[in-house]
Structures are given as C-alpha cells and as structure tokens.
Amino acid sequence: MSDKLPRLEPAGLDGWIVRLFNDIDEANLSWLAALANRCRTAFGDALVDIVPSYTTLLITFDPLSLSPAEARDRLMVLLDDLEPDTSGVAGGQVHELPTWYDPSVGPDLERVAGQTGLTIEEVIQVHSGKSYRVFALGFAPGFAFMGLTDPGLDCPRLDTPRQRVPVGSVAIAARQTAAYPAATPGGWNLLGRTCARLFDRQREDLSLLKVGDEVRFVPVSREEFERQGGDITPLEERP
Amino acid sequence: MTDTAIGVRVLRAGPLALLQDAGRFGVRHLGVTQGGPADLYSWAWANALAGNRWGAASLEVTVGGLELVAEKDLAFAIAGADLGATLDQRPVPLWERVVWKEGQVLRFASPVSGLRAYLSVRGGFAAEPVMGSVACVMREQLGGFDGLGSKLQTGDQLTVHPAGPSNNTATQQAPSGVRPDFSLEPVLSLLPGAQIAEFSGQSLYDAFNARWKVDERADRMGVRLTGPRLDCRVRSLISEGINLGSVQVPPDGQPIALLNDRQTIGGYPRLGALTPLSASRLAQCKPGQEVRLKATGSGAALQEYRAFRARIEDWV
Incomplete structure (x- = not known):
C-alpha cells in the first residue's frame, strides 16, 4: 500500500474512501470538513452520502449519474488545492452534557479507578476536566466517538460486552469517550449518565452531536439530573 | 399522506x-x-x-x-x-x-x-x-x-397508496432471463478494495478459489462466510465508513459481507466490496449454502448495474 496521502481507495461500485491522514488527530477535522463541503458542491445531486471518520471520508454517489472513474476524477480535483476549513471548526458547535457520575448508573467507575490508580472522584474530575472533539458518528444513530481522553484514563473495552447499556450512559474505552443515544449492547466502561437527548427523530438535525463538535461533560447532582429529566434507574447487572 | x-x-x-x-x-x-x-x-x-x-x-x-x-x-x-x-x-x-x-x-x-x-x-x-x-x-x-x-x-x-392508471397492461410477467435460479451455486462478484494487497498470497488464492459456506450468523447486517482462514497483515484499521457489500475480515480470518443494516463505520480490513447485484444474490442464500467469490472490475460491474436499472426503468 502506498503511503502517499491523500489517497483514493475503491469502496465498491458507488464509493470512494478518501484517506487524508494516517493517525487520529483533532487537527484532521478541519481538513475533513473542508473536503466534505467541497464534495457536496461538486457532486450535487449525484452525491448519496458522506461518512466522515477519524482520518477518512467515505463518499457514495449515484452510479447511474457517475461512473467510479468520473467520481474519482472529481475527487482528485477537489483534493488538488484543499485548505482546512477553520471556519467550519470554529463553527463546530460546543455542547455541555449534564452528567450524573455515580456507581448506580456508572457501574464501572470503581473498576476504572482501580485500573487507573485513581480515586473515583479523580476519575470524574479527569473525565469532566477537558473538552472532547467528535471524531466520528457510528455504531448506532447519534453515537459519537469523542476524544482523546487523558492518557491516565486509558482503559480497554470490556472483555464481554453488556447485552444492554441504558440510554444516556457515559462511557470510556481506549482513550475515547461516548454517550449512548439509545439502549444498545455495548462494551465500553460506564462512568455515569447524561440527561441530554442525543438522538431525537423529531429534531430537524436528528443528532445532537456532529463530527467536529466540541463536547464537555458537566458533573451534576442526582437532584439536578432528575430535574432535567434524567432516568436514575440503576443498571441491573445480570449475574 | x-x-x-x-x-x-x-x-x-x-x-x-x-x-x-x-x-x-x-x-x-x-x-x-x-x-x-x-x-x-x-x-x-x-x-x-x-x-x-x-x-x-x-x-x-x-x-x-x-x-x-x-x-x-x-x-x-x-x-x-x-x-x-x-x-x-x-x-x-x-x-x-x-x-x-x-x-x-x-x-x-x-x-x-x-x-x-x-x-x-x-x-x-x-x-x-x-x-x-x-x-x-x-x-x-x-x-x-x-x-x-x-x-x-x-x-x-x-x-x-391508491394505484394510478396502469401504463403497462399488456406485459405483467417478467421475461425469461430476469428470474434468477436460486438453486445454482452463486458466484459473487467482488470489487477489490484498498487492503487486498495486505492479504497473504495463499489467502488471496483461497479467497477466490475456495467454496465459502454461509454461516448461521447471517442477517440483514451481514453474512458471515466460513472456510479457509484468510490472513491479513493489517489486523485492524482506524474506523472508517463502510459501503454496502463490503467484505471485511476480522482477525479470525473468516469474512463477513456487510449488507443493508450494517454499522456505518468499522475498522476491519476488507477484501473489497460485492457488487450491488452480488450483495442481492447473497441475501437469498440460506445458512449452509456454499458460494464462491470472483474478482471483478468496476467497468463490468457498472455495466451490469446500469443494464438492470435501465430494464426496470423501461418496464414501468
């Protein structure tokens, strides 16, 4: 595989992956945003979907309008003098997610503390002490992969994922953090729960968080969490 | 409505x-x-x-x-x-x-x-x-x-929905050649992807010569195929968008063809992606059935897909 970047990689009859970077970095986001904007203009109605992720964009197009070669040629032109979209990043929304950190809804707090050598209070402090960027959405509608967490919070995924993680659960794994927009299976370490509505089909833009957004978890008391509509039902662990 | x-x-x-x-x-x-x-x-x-x-x-x-x-x-x-x-x-x-x-x-x-x-x-x-x-x-x-x-x-x-007036009253039966024979062993066309060169020579030989069995773990998200173990030098990637029909190979070496309800991003290396019509064909396979993979080029795949769409368009 050639290491020269950017690189176009075939992704089926109606897709190209544009690889802009090799490594995860917050600075990637402004380049990816710029390319996504250019694609929307250049492909117009022939564009089907753009899936941004950490280092790449997957572009899918209508193969009745464009051949793969024609789509590649368009992308090559767009890459030619690409500049990072710093306005897009500055315009990336800032979100504060009220989060109740508590072992009843964050059943991995204690184990994470043990694994990282921190106290539970320190885990909460470190996790809520910095803001994160949204690198990608995936896994489930509105599920935002955010990072990077403090190296001191680096924890592997669970060996065996849980069958059901409650909606709003705030979690970490491998220097990333996320909040579950719906109850799904999940293998991340649960620290608490947010009352923010992360995915709402009634909302015009559906997902609260978008790639490039900035997110901060704000610790709130149980009372405040409940007052804002949070569900305090403890996670039931089946033996 | x-x-x-x-x-x-x-x-x-x-x-x-x-x-x-x-x-x-x-x-x-x-x-x-x-x-x-x-x-x-x-x-x-x-x-x-x-x-x-x-x-x-x-x-x-x-x-x-x-x-x-x-x-x-x-x-x-x-x-x-x-x-x-x-x-x-x-x-x-x-x-x-x-x-x-x-x-x-x-x-x-x-x-x-x-x-x-x-x-x-x-x-x-x-x-x-x-x-x-x-x-x-x-x-x-x-x-x-x-x-x-x-x-x-x-x-x-x-x-x-209420039906409009029919503009096709004469021929309401599919012509011969349109109807697939699902009893034949499917040969699925795969457009090679970026990581194909990262698979060992033996694995590439096996990928396109072995008979792959459709596993019980098959649904609208993906269809797992079992057969010879495919070895890829790259074990995982940073997660990236996954297109329909992508054939990913997790570290266990058993490929999974991803269908309509797949996750939108993922990080396993891929052999490539099935053509849309081959993904359709795979969706008709029952667990236990055997399929084969063949590499194809985008020119042939595009021609096949456009011919299918043109025929449907002409029909209605």
Whole structure:
C-alpha cells in the first residue's frame, strides 16, 4: 500500500474512501470538513452520502449519474488545492452534557479507578476536566466517538460486552469517550449518565452531536439530573 | 399522506416481514444505516411488475410464515425467493402481477428456493417516512409501518397508496432471463478494495478459489462466510465508513459481507466490496449454502448495474 496521502481507495461500485491522514488527530477535522463541503458542491445531486471518520471520508454517489472513474476524477480535483476549513471548526458547535457520575448508573467507575490508580472522584474530575472533539458518528444513530481522553484514563473495552447499556450512559474505552443515544449492547466502561437527548427523530438535525463538535461533560447532582429529566434507574447487572 | 386506505390485514405475522423502500440516504454521517431491501434486484422487479415506480415500499418476507388478507381489491407481484406462496390455497405465480380480490388470503409457507420474497402491492404500501424513508431497521428502531422499526405483527392493518392508471397492461410477467435460479451455486462478484494487497498470497488464492459456506450468523447486517482462514497483515484499521457489500475480515480470518443494516463505520480490513447485484444474490442464500467469490472490475460491474436499472426503468 502506498503511503502517499491523500489517497483514493475503491469502496465498491458507488464509493470512494478518501484517506487524508494516517493517525487520529483533532487537527484532521478541519481538513475533513473542508473536503466534505467541497464534495457536496461538486457532486450535487449525484452525491448519496458522506461518512466522515477519524482520518477518512467515505463518499457514495449515484452510479447511474457517475461512473467510479468520473467520481474519482472529481475527487482528485477537489483534493488538488484543499485548505482546512477553520471556519467550519470554529463553527463546530460546543455542547455541555449534564452528567450524573455515580456507581448506580456508572457501574464501572470503581473498576476504572482501580485500573487507573485513581480515586473515583479523580476519575470524574479527569473525565469532566477537558473538552472532547467528535471524531466520528457510528455504531448506532447519534453515537459519537469523542476524544482523546487523558492518557491516565486509558482503559480497554470490556472483555464481554453488556447485552444492554441504558440510554444516556457515559462511557470510556481506549482513550475515547461516548454517550449512548439509545439502549444498545455495548462494551465500553460506564462512568455515569447524561440527561441530554442525543438522538431525537423529531429534531430537524436528528443528532445532537456532529463530527467536529466540541463536547464537555458537566458533573451534576442526582437532584439536578432528575430535574432535567434524567432516568436514575440503576443498571441491573445480570449475574 | 393522501388517500391511503387500509388495504391488507395481517392474519399471521410469521418470523420476519419488514417494510422496505429503497433505503435511507443522506443520513449516514449521523450513524444511521441504509436499510432497504437486502435483495435490491428482486425488490425492484416486484415493484416494476406490480406497476410501481422505483422506491415504492414493499414487504420483505424472510423465510415465510406470513398470512395476509386483502381488505379491498388489489393487485400484487411477488419476486425473489419461492416461499411456497398461495392465494386461497392455490399456488401463486411468482415474478408476475396477480389480482388479489377482497377477502382472499395470501399465505407464505416456507422456503422452496431462496430466503427473502418481496411482495409489492399495486400503488405501494403507505407509511410515514422517518428521515426520508420508510425502510424498517429494527436495530435502530426506525421506519416500518409504525415508524419505530417494528416488524409486522399479527393484527396489523397495512395501508396502501391508491394505484394510478396502469401504463403497462399488456406485459405483467417478467421475461425469461430476469428470474434468477436460486438453486445454482452463486458466484459473487467482488470489487477489490484498498487492503487486498495486505492479504497473504495463499489467502488471496483461497479467497477466490475456495467454496465459502454461509454461516448461521447471517442477517440483514451481514453474512458471515466460513472456510479457509484468510490472513491479513493489517489486523485492524482506524474506523472508517463502510459501503454496502463490503467484505471485511476480522482477525479470525473468516469474512463477513456487510449488507443493508450494517454499522456505518468499522475498522476491519476488507477484501473489497460485492457488487450491488452480488450483495442481492447473497441475501437469498440460506445458512449452509456454499458460494464462491470472483474478482471483478468496476467497468463490468457498472455495466451490469446500469443494464438492470435501465430494464426496470423501461418496464414501468
């Protein structure tokens, strides 16, 4: 595989992956945003979907309008003098997610503390002490992969994922953090729960968080969490 | 929604019947999957034969067990798998338009060949779109008749759009050559992807020469294939967007072809992606069935796909 970047990689009859970077970095986001904007203009109605992720964009197009070669040629032109979209990043929304950190809804707090050598209070402090960027959405509608967490919070995924993680659960794994927009299976370490509505089909833009957004978890008391509509039902662990 | 009326009542839901239009597009960046018919080819023909335009919502009936009664006079076409469908206990011809009189019971029994049958009623089934589509994705709780991603339930009343005047009254039967023979061993066309050179020579030989068995772990998200272990120098990638038909190879060396309800991003290396029509063909394979893979070029794949779409377009 050639290491020269950017690189176009075939992704089926109606897709190209544009690889802009090799490594995860917050600075990637402004380049990816710029390319996504250019694609929307250049492909117009022939564009089907753009899936941004950490280092790449997957572009899918209508193969009745464009051949793969024609789509590649368009992308090559767009890459030619690409500049990072710093306005897009500055315009990336800032979100504060009220989060109740508590072992009843964050059943991995204690184990994470043990694994990282921190106290539970320190885990909460470190996790809520910095803001994160949204690198990608995936896994489930509105599920935002955010990072990077403090190296001191680096924890592997669970060996065996849980069958059901409650909606709003705030979690970490491998220097990333996320909040579950719906109850799904999940293998991340649960620290608490947010009352923010992360995915709402009634909302015009559906997902609260978008790639490039900035997110901060704000610790709130149980009372405040409940007052804002949070569900305090403890996670039931089946033996 | 205008002038829709109850057209069909579900007497028995069977294991899995889902409402599917062409799929949900323009929302993949939010982590929302595509949905839509796992066998796009048969779905498109069912609609064309029923006299519907591209994109009309049909029922994807997996395995069978579904019983429906018409609440008014309708017409339908079934394409895809032969699930032993009967209308008032008489066998229903597949791949052609059939009159469905009020009170007649349409019953899908069990697979004779193939796995998924598409039932299109003239006018198309009607439901409120969610994010531009009625495609039913149970995992995401999106689409379907209730908008919440529910499969058909016994007792459901299904609404149908009124049918416009038919502009195709003469030929309502698919011409020969259109109807696939699901009893033949499928040879699935794969467009090689960026990591193909990272697989060992032996693995590449095996990938395109071995017979791959469709595993029990096969659903609308993906179909796992079992056979010789494929070794890739790259064990995992930073997660990136995954297109329909992508064939990913996790560290256990057993490929998974990703279908309509796949996760939108993932980090396993890929052999490449099946062509749309090969993904359709794979969706008709039952666990235990064997398939082969062959590498193809984008020129041939594009020609095949455009010919299919042109034929459907000419039909309606």
